[in-house]
Structure formats: C-alpha cells, structure tokens
Amino acid sequence: MKPDTLLGSVLSDCFHRLAFTCGKSIRSKPTDLLLLHAPSVYDFRERAILYGPVSDMIPSSTVFEMYPLGFLTIASYMQERGLKVRIVNLALKMMNNRRFDVPRFLADLNPKAVGIDLHWLPHCHGALEVARIVKELHPKVPVIMGGLSSTYFHRELIDYPQVDFVFRGDSTEPPLYQLLLALSNGGVLDEIPNLTWKDAAGVHVNPHTYVPMSLDYVDLRPDLIADMAIRYGDLEGVLPFNGWWSNPITAVFTVKGCAYQCVTCGSSHTTCTHLTKRQQPVFRSPESMVNNMTAISRLSRGPIFLVGDLLQGGDAYAAEMLDRLHKAALPNEIVFEFFTVPPISFLHDIDRSISSWSIEFSPESHEQAVRNAQEGEAGYSNEDMEAMFKAALALRCHRIDVFFMIGLPAQTSRSVAETIDYCEHLFQLGDQRLSCFISPMGPFADPGSRSFEEPESFGFHLFAHTLEEHRQLLVQSSWERILNYETKWMTRAELVDATYDAAERLNELKVLYGRISRKRGAKVRQGIAEARALRVRIDAEQDQPGVITSSVLKGEINRFSVSTVCDKRELFWPRRLFNFRAREIVRMLWRYYFGPSPE
Ligand code: B12
The missing domain is CATH 3.80.30.20 (tm_1862 like domain)
Structure with missing residues (x-):
C-alpha cells in the first residue's frame, strides 16, 4: 500500500473512531444543509452500460463522482454565517463499496434542508433519483437543486414531485442563504432572487437578479473538507474524486x-x-x-x-x-x-x-x-x-x-x-x-x-x-x-x-x-480492443427484441468503468511520498477536539 493510501485509510478510520469516542455521534450532529452529489446514473452498480471514454480526460470515472467546486463555496458561505453544512459524495461512496446502501444511509441523517447538484447534465439520472429517495424518506425536508443544468431545465425540474426549489445562475450562495433563513423563520419566498419554486398556487419563477460583479464575496476554503471529515467522522464522503487522496x-x-x-x-x-x-x-x-x-x-x-x-x-x-x-x-x-x-x-x-x-x-x-x-x-x-x-x-x-x-x-x-x-x-x-x-x-x-x-x-x-x-x-x-x-x-x-x-x-x-511505458501502452491497447469487441456484442444483443443484457456481458462491461482510451494516470502528476502536510491535519484534529491548536 502506498504511504498516502495508508495514511488515507488510517485517517479515515481515525476520524470515524474519534467522532464516536468523543460522544459526538454522526447522527446527532446538527446539519442545516446537507449537500449530496449523486452518481451520473443512480443504479450504475446494477446496470450494464458501456459508458465509453466520456470521462477519460478528467480525474473522475464514468460515474462522474466529482462534486462541484460550488459545494465548497456554498459550505464556506453558510459556515461563516453560523450554519452547519455537510457534503456527502454519494457517488464516491457507491463506487467504493458496492454494498453501500443509499436509502439506509440517508434515513439516518436528519438535515433541515437537502441540496443536490444537477450542475453537469450527465447527472440528470442520478440527481433526480437521489432527490426521489430523500423525499420518500424525509417528506418534510425541502429538496433544493442547483447548478448550470438545473438553471437550463428549471421549468421542467420543478415539475418533478421530489423537487421543491431550483436555484438558477452561476452564483447562488447569498440567495440560498436567504432561502434557508426563510424556511426556518417562515419568511416570504417571492423576493429571493434566482429561485424557481412551487406552492399550491403553482410554479413561481423569481427574477434572475443575483449576478455578482465581484467573486470575492465568497471563499473556497480547503480546510472545510478536513473540518467536515472530522465533524461527521466521514472522510470518504467529502473527497472530491476517487483517488484524490493519492x-x-x-x-x-x-x-x-x-x-x-x-x-x-x-x-x-x-x-x-x-x-x-x-x-x-x-x-x-x-x-x-x-x-x-x-x-x-x-x-x-x-x-x-x-x-x-x-x-x-x-x-x-x-x-x-x-x-x-x-x-x-x-x-x-x-x-x-x-x-x-x-x-x-x-x-x-x-x-x-x-x-x-x-x-x-x-x-x-x-x-x-x-x-x-x-x-x-x-x-x-x-x-x-x-x-x-x-x-x-x-x-x-x-x-x-x-x-x-x-x-x-x-x-x-x-x-x-x-x-x-x-x-x-x-x-x-x-x-x-x-x-x-x-x-x-x-x-x-x-x-x-x-x-x-x-x-x-x-x-x-x-x-x-x-x-x-x-x-x-x-x-x-x-x-x-x-x-x-x-x-x-x-x-x-x-x-x-x-x-x-x-x-x-x-x-x-x-x-x-x-x-508511456510499453506495459502501460499494452494495457491501453488491450482495453481499446476489448471495448470495440464489447460494442459489437452489445449491438448484436440489442438488435434482438426482448433480450436483456446477459450477466456475462454485464460483468465484462463493469470492468470498463474507469479509463478506456488512455490510462488515467497520464493525467496525474507524479506521486510524492506524502501528498499532504500531516502537521496541518494533526493541528486541525487537535483544534477540533481539544480547542486552540499548539503553535
Ligand atoms: C473547472 C471545471 C471542471 C473541473 C471540475 C471542477 C469542479 N469540481 O467543479 C473538471 C475539469 C474536472 C470538470 C469536469 C467536467 N466538466 Co466541467 N467545468 C469546469 C468550468 C471550466 C469551471 C467551473 C467553475 O469554476 N465553477 C466555479 C464554482 C465556484 O461554481 P460552481 O461549481 O458552478 O457552483 C455554483 C453554481 O453552479 C451553483 N451550484 C452548483 N451546484 C449546486 C447545487 C445546489 C444545491 C445549489 C443550490 C447551487 C449549485 O451554485 C454554486 C455556487 O455559486 C466550467 C465552465 C465554466 N466556465 O463555468 C465547466 C463546465 C461546468 N463543465 C462541463 C462539463 C460538461 C464537464 C464534464 C461532464 C466533462 C466530461 N465529460 O468529462 C465533467 C464532469 C465532472 C464530474 N462531475 O465528475 C460543462 C457543463 C455543461 C453542462 N450543463 O452539463 C461546463 C459548463 C463546460 C463546458 N463544457 O461547456 N469541469
């Protein structure tokens, strides 16, 4: 195991244990806003889909497990105003553990509001499914969607029964804060900019007037990732993508x-x-x-x-x-x-x-x-x-x-x-x-x-x-x-x-x-050849009406969920022995559990 991977799992375990031994159970943690990132296709673990090389040029896999940077700006904006935000990268959890049970996990949480990104259009299956599950489990908790694709499809999105609010625009921190306050104080909703919402009277599309001319009103605090990992005893849930630790x-x-x-x-x-x-x-x-x-x-x-x-x-x-x-x-x-x-x-x-x-x-x-x-x-x-x-x-x-x-x-x-x-x-x-x-x-x-x-x-x-x-x-x-x-x-x-x-x-x-090395080249060559062959077989099966993808084919397709046309490692920088500064992490843990950190 690489030192960083080892450090990652040790820390992950450490966060989890500390959260419990200090009597701060994850469940009891107050969360004003739970931000969920869904996989591209919700039930990707059960389906057999040859997604192809659509994510080969980015760090994520075909599950598109990376959550928007905006989750971090939203979290830091709310945090500065005294609200507690938790990010959970459901997509990554589902990838890492094939048995990770989404409804069971969500049923245990008790947030005041749930935000789900439908930023990238390839999430339109997963995001709406996760919203549906949240609504089923917590019918009274408002479900808020946002991101560029939500902006584009806001009219269609608000018609789904599981969606209560949609934010439009590339900057949503202040209007979202207004909404969270209005929801807890019973304030009026029609003056919240960029908001599409519905009530018994129908759908309301508030004017899109929040378009900030400075981007410095919000910070993007990386320490929030560590902070949330410690607070909720869940490192995996806040990691941006599979392999980020390395x-x-x-x-x-x-x-x-x-x-x-x-x-x-x-x-x-x-x-x-x-x-x-x-x-x-x-x-x-x-x-x-x-x-x-x-x-x-x-x-x-x-x-x-x-x-x-x-x-x-x-x-x-x-x-x-x-x-x-x-x-x-x-x-x-x-x-x-x-x-x-x-x-x-x-x-x-x-x-x-x-x-x-x-x-x-x-x-x-x-x-x-x-x-x-x-x-x-x-x-x-x-x-x-x-x-x-x-x-x-x-x-x-x-x-x-x-x-x-x-x-x-x-x-x-x-x-x-x-x-x-x-x-x-x-x-x-x-x-x-x-x-x-x-x-x-x-x-x-x-x-x-x-x-x-x-x-x-x-x-x-x-x-x-x-x-x-x-x-x-x-x-x-x-x-x-x-x-x-x-x-x-x-x-x-x-x-x-x-x-x-x-x-x-x-x-x-x-x-x-x-x-690249000959060995890496040979692996990519083989991957491409197998992907081509699979494509032919899928087409042959699909052309027979009523035939469901066979389990053999399913297993083979699942192996293609990472890189196909190049090796993802080519995109990354050479690894160091230690990618993170352990001292800073220890200082954060100390600050969280025992007060101000020693200098
Ligand atoms: C940097 C970037 C990336 C980075 C990822 C950065 C990240 N984690 O966000 C990388 C290179 C990995 C990437 C990957 C992809 N990207 Co990209 N990316 C961008 C880029 C250039 C800048 C984004 C940015 O800086 N945002 C700034 C942050 C602070 O804001 P934000 O994340 O958008 O969040 C704000 C709002 O969107 C909204 N919001 C977002 N989510 C939510 C959720 C809720 C509940 C609420 C209320 C609000 C909200 O409020 C946030 C705060 O104000 C944009 C183009 C652009 N100029 O915008 C394309 C862009 C967003 N990407 C795009 C695409 C298509 C992709 C990929 C699907 C491409 C691919 N096939 O590989 C993948 C998907 C990755 C994944 N999910 O795993 C498209 C999206 C088009 C669409 N509507 O689907 C864009 C517009 C570029 C393009 N091709 O035209 N991307």
Whole structure:
C-alpha cells in the first residue's frame, strides 16, 4: 500500500473512531444543509452500460463522482454565517463499496434542508433519483437543486414531485442563504432572487437578479473538507474524486462567464448571456486567489490548477497575479490554462515568478478550418502554438498537456486521423514534457451552447432536447446510443469509430516516443480492443427484441468503468511520498477536539 493510501485509510478510520469516542455521534450532529452529489446514473452498480471514454480526460470515472467546486463555496458561505453544512459524495461512496446502501444511509441523517447538484447534465439520472429517495424518506425536508443544468431545465425540474426549489445562475450562495433563513423563520419566498419554486398556487419563477460583479464575496476554503471529515467522522464522503487522496490536484476558479464563443461550450459568451445572465466575464481578484492557493498549500503538496485564462482579465490583472504568486512563493506546482496563444513574454514572466509551473492547452483540432468553425476565427496558427510550446519548454515549464476533441463542427473522421499525425509532429519536437490527449465530446452537447440551441446552423443534429429525454439516453446500453448529438460530418457510429481509431494510434505513438511505458501502452491497447469487441456484442444483443443484457456481458462491461482510451494516470502528476502536510491535519484534529491548536 502506498504511504498516502495508508495514511488515507488510517485517517479515515481515525476520524470515524474519534467522532464516536468523543460522544459526538454522526447522527446527532446538527446539519442545516446537507449537500449530496449523486452518481451520473443512480443504479450504475446494477446496470450494464458501456459508458465509453466520456470521462477519460478528467480525474473522475464514468460515474462522474466529482462534486462541484460550488459545494465548497456554498459550505464556506453558510459556515461563516453560523450554519452547519455537510457534503456527502454519494457517488464516491457507491463506487467504493458496492454494498453501500443509499436509502439506509440517508434515513439516518436528519438535515433541515437537502441540496443536490444537477450542475453537469450527465447527472440528470442520478440527481433526480437521489432527490426521489430523500423525499420518500424525509417528506418534510425541502429538496433544493442547483447548478448550470438545473438553471437550463428549471421549468421542467420543478415539475418533478421530489423537487421543491431550483436555484438558477452561476452564483447562488447569498440567495440560498436567504432561502434557508426563510424556511426556518417562515419568511416570504417571492423576493429571493434566482429561485424557481412551487406552492399550491403553482410554479413561481423569481427574477434572475443575483449576478455578482465581484467573486470575492465568497471563499473556497480547503480546510472545510478536513473540518467536515472530522465533524461527521466521514472522510470518504467529502473527497472530491476517487483517488484524490493519492493525486490531490486542486482547482482554483479565476472567472465566471467567458469572452469566447466556442460553439460547443455550455459556458461560452452566448450561453452565459442567456443562461447565467452574465454579459461579460467577471474575474476573481488576484488577492483572493492567492489567499486561496496559500490555504491549499498549507494542506496539500499537490498541483494547483488555475481554471480559466488569466490573460482574459487583461495584462495588468495577469501581471498582478504573477506578482502575488511570486511573493507567496508556494512550493506547489501551478498549472496555467490558456484559451489562445499567450505572448511569449508572458511565459518569461511566469518563469521569473514561479519555480514550478506547467501548461494545459486545448486547440481541440490541429485543423485551422475546424478550429475556426468551433471558435470563430481562432486567432492563432499551429506555428504560433508550436512557438509557444518551444518557448515554454526552453524555460522551467514542467509539463505541457495538449488536448484535442472529437465531435467538433466541420470535423470529419479523416480530420481526426490527421490530428493524430499532428500529435506525432508535436512528439517529434523531442521533449518528453509535452504530451497529447484526445477524447470525444460527450456524453452530451451542452445545453445552452450554440450547438444545442441552433444545432442546424452549426451542422449538429440532436437526439434529445428535454431533461427527461436525456435521462432516458443515459440508461442506453452503450455510449454510441447515449451521445445526444451527431454532426453533419460524423454520425454517432463514426464518432465512436473515430475515437477508438485515434486512441489506438495515439497510444502507439506514446509508446514509440517514450511518453508511456510499453506495459502501460499494452494495457491501453488491450482495453481499446476489448471495448470495440464489447460494442459489437452489445449491438448484436440489442438488435434482438426482448433480450436483456446477459450477466456475462454485464460483468465484462463493469470492468470498463474507469479509463478506456488512455490510462488515467497520464493525467496525474507524479506521486510524492506524502501528498499532504500531516502537521496541518494533526493541528486541525487537535483544534477540533481539544480547542486552540499548539503553535
Ligand atoms: C473547472 C471545471 C471542471 C473541473 C471540475 C471542477 C469542479 N469540481 O467543479 C473538471 C475539469 C474536472 C470538470 C469536469 C467536467 N466538466 Co466541467 N467545468 C469546469 C468550468 C471550466 C469551471 C467551473 C467553475 O469554476 N465553477 C466555479 C464554482 C465556484 O461554481 P460552481 O461549481 O458552478 O457552483 C455554483 C453554481 O453552479 C451553483 N451550484 C452548483 N451546484 C449546486 C447545487 C445546489 C444545491 C445549489 C443550490 C447551487 C449549485 O451554485 C454554486 C455556487 O455559486 C466550467 C465552465 C465554466 N466556465 O463555468 C465547466 C463546465 C461546468 N463543465 C462541463 C462539463 C460538461 C464537464 C464534464 C461532464 C466533462 C466530461 N465529460 O468529462 C465533467 C464532469 C465532472 C464530474 N462531475 O465528475 C460543462 C457543463 C455543461 C453542462 N450543463 O452539463 C461546463 C459548463 C463546460 C463546458 N463544457 O461547456 N469541469
């Protein structure tokens, strides 16, 4: 067992025991708001679904067990105002223990209100099922939903009997606080902004007026994770994703809204204008971000990912951020994301300010015509991009991950194959620090994106429009049938074929150019071959009416619940012996049980 995994289980056990030995039983803990994160498909443990590589590029598995960052901002906002919040990552608990009994677990809790995220649309099956169970067990406890997909589908969502309230928008902490107060004091509901609710008179849609122009009103306190783990004796319930303990990458959001118009993005400028009512991006202050990063650094040695392109906020903003980071001198690696090629001078500025840094860049396609169709006139050429890579590699940049996507407007199967040729060209730059990844856009084209709102104008065809239709899609037998779109250039079957072909070749190139070991390459190769074979067998079974997926097939499919087109470990940073600062954890435990900590 790795030291961190060992430390994780020891701490997990320790939290649990301490919670009881100190007479503070989990059950008796007051909870004003219980935040639940559901798996994508509620009964994924019983079903046999070939989900495919839809989550291969993120730390989560196909269960999409990562809860929204917003859970932490909500928790810290409420905590500062004296309310007790508990986060429970049900998805992760269900993954880790096949016998974990959700209704039994929930029946034991006694919260005043329950919040469930329907942020990412792939949760529309699990989130509504969990809401149904909560309502059944605790009929008097209000069930509140929120997140981007809740915002989009709020009218449909509120009609479900298990849903009492839906919050709209990308920022909900203050209105949610207002609602929790109103529910306990019997206050009026029609003045709470961004709230969709119902009573005997029908459905009410309060105006969407809470759109904060500063993001500094709320903190994202990493210590809350430890705090909740100790308070409720439940470490697993608050972990962000499976394996986080060994790969504690953390994300710091920098912006809400966007200036770019990417066709498939569910948070593009156009989408935000309509969905979150944000006419332009709003940036978090460098001071707030660096404070947040410093707090993370006290706890974790893992990389910190700055979500969003700092340069979108302007040169002065980005320069201030670097200046503050320089002064903070954090030991963690800082990961920068760029939406377009930054000036080379900016890379030098990063290098002067930070000793350990890396880059994530998503050109989506190597082909200019495809990039233009996706992003509007994409303002950079491959030559510009390569010049950036070379400049960064000449500096102390530790790592460059380049991401490509399948399912873009104007993209053909041939173009996807040529993207892999281009990856080889990038590998031939001859630096092991640069690697490439490719994955399909899936499982869904995002609601609110231009590809979803005006599919025909952008060459898309949708197989689902409503929330209920998406729920039905999620329980289809394979990802080819789950995808909610195809394009004028690729059918769903072609999207799947192009993905496996591209993944197979990219895997071989990674072995050839030393990006992964032969052993890892062989495992991925075998995984892709088996996934292809399973797809054929599922199709054959499905084509016979009335045939239910056989148990043999079920068992085989279940083995495909993690990575298929690449090995997830490629996404993570090399492990350290100890990822967390034990001293800080001990200090927290001490503070919780015995009062102020010794310095
Ligand atoms: C960072 C990020 C990630 C990170 C995860 C960060 C995290 N844990 O939240 C990573 C890279 C892992 C990721 C993964 C995915 N992502 Co993402 N992600 C983003 C990104 C770029 C920023 C999000 C952010 O910074 N939020 C800031 C925090 C503070 O706010 P928040 O979490 O949104 O929470 C607020 C509100 O949403 C709301 N809220 C949220 N939940 C709840 C619950 C309740 C009860 C209430 C009341 C309110 C509420 O209130 C919160 C507080 O104000 C957005 C795009 C964008 N610019 O918004 C895409 C975005 C949200 N992701 C998207 C998608 C599709 C995904 C994936 C499904 C992609 C995939 N197939 O792999 C996965 C799902 C991961 C999972 N569940 O396991 C889409 C969502 C579209 C949709 N409607 O479904 C977006 C819009 C990007 C896009 N493609 O267009 N993502």
